[in-house]
Amino acid sequence: MTYELYYWPGIQGRGEFIRLALEQAGADYVDVARVRSVSALTQGLKDADAQRPPFAPPFLKDGETVVAQTAAILLYLGRRLDLAPRDEAGELWTHQIQLTLSDIVNEAHDTHHPVGVGLYYEDQKVEALRRAQEFRRERMPKYFRWLERVLGDSPAEGWLVGDAVTYADLSAFQVVEGLRYAFPNAAAAALDAAPKLAGLAARVRALPNIAAYLASERRIAFNRDGIFRYYPELDEPAGNEG
């Protein structure tokens, strides 16, 4: 069965967490809005017959099953693609890490859209400068410290959960990549204090399937339409914080 991923075609966004899981597992999938059409995506949202309608992309179709919400999709795929432990406690812990990564993603998004998702960045730039400062100085380092602590008990070459790659590792990589793009100075400083997390991200990047994906045209470049956006004014130069 071919998985169908429904997500916006021009951005990594939240869909990228699903793409990474599908790619790492070598799953048979189609990125519907990119390969077919965007109207297939919008139609999927409007489908009046849908018994379990998605609120927003991304959503995944697996035959008759439709699952929305990034973390729920990964919970579903983790079981099928061997990207999570099979025991309940391990599966739930992997999911818990994912939900915490989702919180980082939400906060990273809000740095450039603190006032409203329906407004342009330029119309909330002053507020963005304030919000980004707190994110750089307090929030990102706090999340990184937590991830570092989670990695603390792992072997040097270990993963977030047990001794095998899970979707939580792939998502942590994506968060690190996104923050490096959006806040090159601040993320570099925060990662200096989180060497295990930096090492994890490097190991994910080197996984053969992930490396092949990142080098392919399937990987969309970071850009200013996505969740992680680079605005130099939101990233103070190193040494300027305090």
Next chain:
Amino acid sequence: MTYELYYWPGIQGRGEFIRLALEQAGADYVDVARVRSVSALTQGLKDADAQRPPFAPPFLKDGETVVAQTAAILLYLGRRLDLAPRDEAGELWTHQIQLTLSDIVNEAHDTHHPVGVGLYYEDQKVEALRRAQEFRRERMPKYFRWLERVLGDSPAEGWLVGDAVTYADLSAFQVVEGLRYAFPNAAAAALDAAPKLAGLAARVRALPNIAAYLASERRIAFNRDGIFRYYPELDEPAGNEG
């Protein structure tokens, strides 16, 4: 085994979604920071021996098992307290609804804290006025339309998932209650357009265990330290929107 809930003692907050589930099920639990001490909560966050450390409250201890993240806790409890379907698709759909309700909660929080969680409301009031407007006019009605659509296929006295109460119903009730407190005018208008959701909230309120809980001292009143906060200036009078 007694469940131990760890959450801030003075607010409903995200912990309230867990309290409602435990109360509806008549589960044996202790609200640790309220019954014992707040230091038990902060100690739980700092516990250096924790193998699976919570990033933030709420978290739940069930013997040796520790689970954090509201939605993950409900996924865990749903199975044990018979507050979710037992089949995988039904369990995942219930979880998906919960995650969407969590998104509403995040957005409701950001109406009064758009710039930074570490700042006072008074220091971001101008931004809050702008953000709250979008929330009232666009976001809350959009979420309510989706919940109304989910309820559309249910019988008139039905629940969000199947024919039995799930934690998603309890959470939807809590979101409706919170929005009514924070935005009395805007929520009333949005609920006029979502009669099935309003009916669902009323039915949850009338569940014997929930009614008893709401009338007890265990239910903390809404206040300006929680997620849902009433600032009259953030809720325009009815008829003033357009």
